[in-house]
Amino acid sequence: xxxxxxxxxxxxxxxxxxxxxxxxxxxxxxxxxxxxxxxxxxxxxxxxxxxxxxxxxxxxxxxxxxxxxxxxxxxxxxxxxxxxxxxx
Numbered sequence: 001x002x003x004x005x006x007x008x009x010x011x012x013x014x015x016x017x018x019x020x021x022x023x024x025x026x027x028x029x030x031x032x033x034x035x036x037x038x039x040x041x042x043x044x045x046x047x048x049x050x051x052x053x054x055x056x057x058x059x060x061x062x063x064x065x066x067x068x069x070x071x072x073x074x075x076x077x078x079x080x081x082x083x084x085x086x087x088x
Contacts, residue, residue: 001054002028003035005047013050022066027074034073041075061086
């Protein structure tokens, strides 16, 4: 489970990403404390925390060629979780 900054409502939520349209990573956080630190670090406005399951990212990794992974806790560790690591 990850905490993701999202904008929008219901099924129309958009993730915070970095990269390009054909090679992007989604910014995620390991828990709410890390989310709050990252929110300040990134100076985000209008984004809300959303819990996202490992399964959703696994499906995205399998089905979206442009998705290349996750950046976990960008304000501190900046750990990259590759697309290959996400496939269950």
